Structures are given as structure tokens and as C-alpha cells.
């Protein structure tokens with residue numbers, strides 16, 4: 001039975017603190033998946049080097065993200081949790097795949113365009129070839145599905161293109177994976193600018209997983225709703241994007257449908273609604289924050305988790321890498 005399980009893999013960059021977009025989008029669904037799939041979840045630390053990092057800060061963020069993963073319900077006994085840079089095969093496959101990826105297709109990536117506009121003083125080659133490293137992360141483990149938020153769809157698509165191109169030359173070396181994108185929560189918007197997605201790089205509109213309850217309540221109290229005259233809670237993302245975003249957050253955090261939320265706040269203003277969303281998020285995040293703090297106090301345990309994860313991941317990744325090296329004609333040692 002064990003061998004027939006489908007494989008799932010995903011990763012998050014330790015580029016800042018996790019926010020509720022990362023959580024309510026992809027991460028919240030991962031714990032259910034570990035029961036059904038053979039899951040690999042990793043921390044994409046090499047990817048964060050595309051933007052300048054403060055070394056001590058980065059090391060701290062990696063441990064915090066690992067603790068967050070476990071606190072969110074990723075039991076290391078039931079899935080493989082590891083750190084990207086601990087498995088050298090990721091960088092090794094990335095070099096080979098760089099030679100099977102076209103300049104033109106990388107130039108069309110929206111994340112590259114966005115990030116190079118944002119970091120105009122540091123448009124490095126790593127930022128450009130980011131999707132090739134991501135394709136390597138994925139293809140090494142031959143997954144069936146890659147659960148991510150909507151903004152990563154294009155990266156999974158280019159990974160499929162690279163895999164198909166390689167398979168076209170050398171036979172079925174890579175499984176071609178599917179993106180796996182949740183419907184609700186796939187795109188949580190910023191609380192103070194509901195037209196842009198909540199993003200670590202714009203911390204002002206973010207609610208972080210480790211925020212204190214009073215800060216969370218304050219952030220929701222100040223959240224932008226809408227300037228329309230009809231001040232009622234109704235799901236209408238086009239005309240009421242601020243309210244729709246809060247409904248999305250409330251729906252995921254409290255497990256309610258939009259119709260239920262509309263009924264609950266029928267005849268009430270935005271004040272009561274925003275307070276309720278804040279409360280629901282505080283309650284949802286409380287156990288995660290407490291467990292993360294507990295885990296961070298136990299460095300020896302975290303170390304044992306990422307060491308065991310690296311060993312398991314390296315074994316699988318090594319098999320795929322050896323196959324690729326052989327196919328392209330590198331002499332085995």
C-alpha cells in the first residue's frame with residue numbers, strides 16, 4: 001500500500017516571517033495531505049539568496065520556519081521536512097537544467113519582472129534562473145502534485161515545460177507534476193491595500209503568524225473595507241475587494257461559507273465584522289504561536305528533524321540526479 005501513495009512536494013522561502021496569506025493559502029492544507037500522500041516539505045533557503053540577506057537573521061528565520069511547519073501540523077514522523085541547502089542535488093540538477101531552459105522563457109516570468117523592478121540595484125543571475133532551481137527542487141522527487149498559491153502557478157508551468165523538453169530528448173526521466181491550488185485562500189490580499197496580495201515584502205499590510213493577539217486585533221480594526229455607501233457584509237470581490245478579502249480570511253479561519261458570514265452580519269456595520277475576523281484569526285493562530293515558541297526553545301529537537309529530513313531527501317534526490325547525469329552523458333565515478 002505504502003509504495004502506491006502519490007507524491008507531493010512544496011517549499012517556502014525563509015525570506016521573512018510567515019503571514020496569514022502563506023498560511024491560509026497553501027500551508028493550512030498541507031497537514032491533511034500528509035495522511036494521503038508521500039509528502040516532502042522544504043525550506044527554500046538557496047532561493048532567498050537572490051535578494052541580499054543578513055546572515056545571522058537568515059539562520060534564525062530558517063529555524064523559525066521549520067518550527068512553524070511543525071507547529072502548523074506537519075508531523076516529521078509522517079512527512080519529510082528538510083532544508084534545501086542540505087541536499088546538494090538541488091544545485092547540481094539546477095546546473096544541468098539551466099542548459100535545457102531558454103533565455104526567452106525565463107524573461108517572461110512575472111516574478112522575475114516584479115522582483116527586478118523592486119530590486120533594480122541587484123538584478124542578479126540567480127533572480128533570473130530562480131525558476132530553474134525551483135524546477136530542480138520539484139523534479140528530483142518525481143512528485144505528482146505541487147501545492148502552492150496562485151502566484152506560483154507560472155513557476156510550476158515552466159517546470160512542466162522543462163521536464164517535457166528533457167523527457168522529449170532522453171525518455172521518461174521526470175514525472176511531469178501538476179500544480180495543486182486551493183480555491184479559498186489562494187490569494188489573500190493586503191489588509192491596507194486590498195488590490196495587492198499580502199506579501200512579506202510589504203509588511204505593513206500583513207498579519208504574521210507570530211503576531212501578538214493585541215496586534216492582530218488592532219490590524220483588523222484598521223483594515224481597509226470599502227468606501228461604497230452600502231455598508232453591508234456581502235461577497236462581491238469586484239466592487240468590495242476589502243470586504244471580500246476579510247470574508248475570505250474569516251471563512252478559512254472559522255470554517256464558514258460566504259453565505260453563512262453574510263447571514264451572521266446581516267444588518268450590522270463593518271465594525272462588528274472586523275472585530276469578529278480579528279478574534280477568529282487570533283484563536284486560529286494561538287496554538288501555532290505557542291507551539292512554535294516551545295519548539296524554538298528545543299534546538300536539539302529541530303536539529304534532529306532537519307538532519308533526518310536531509311538524509312531521507314538526499315537518498316531520493318540522489319537517485320534522480322544519477323539518472324540525469326547518466327542520460328546526458330556524464331561519466332560515472
Ligand code: ATP
Pocket residue numbers: 011012013015021022023024025026147148149150151152185186187188189197198199200201202
Ligand atoms: P515575497 O514577498 O518574498 O515574495 P510571499 O509573502 O509572496 O514572499 P512566498 O514565500 O513567495 O511568500 O510564498 C510561500 C507560499 O505562500 C507560496 O506557495 C505562495 O504561493 C503562497 N502565498 C504567498 N502570498 C500569498 C497570499 N497573499 N495568498 C495566498 N497564498 C500566498
Ligand code: LTN
Pocket residue numbers: 009010011012013044047133134137138146148152155
Ligand atoms: N518559489 C516558491 C518557493 C519554492 C517552491 C519550490 C515551491 C522554491 N522551490 C518548489 C514549491 C516547489 C515561493 O516563492 N513561494
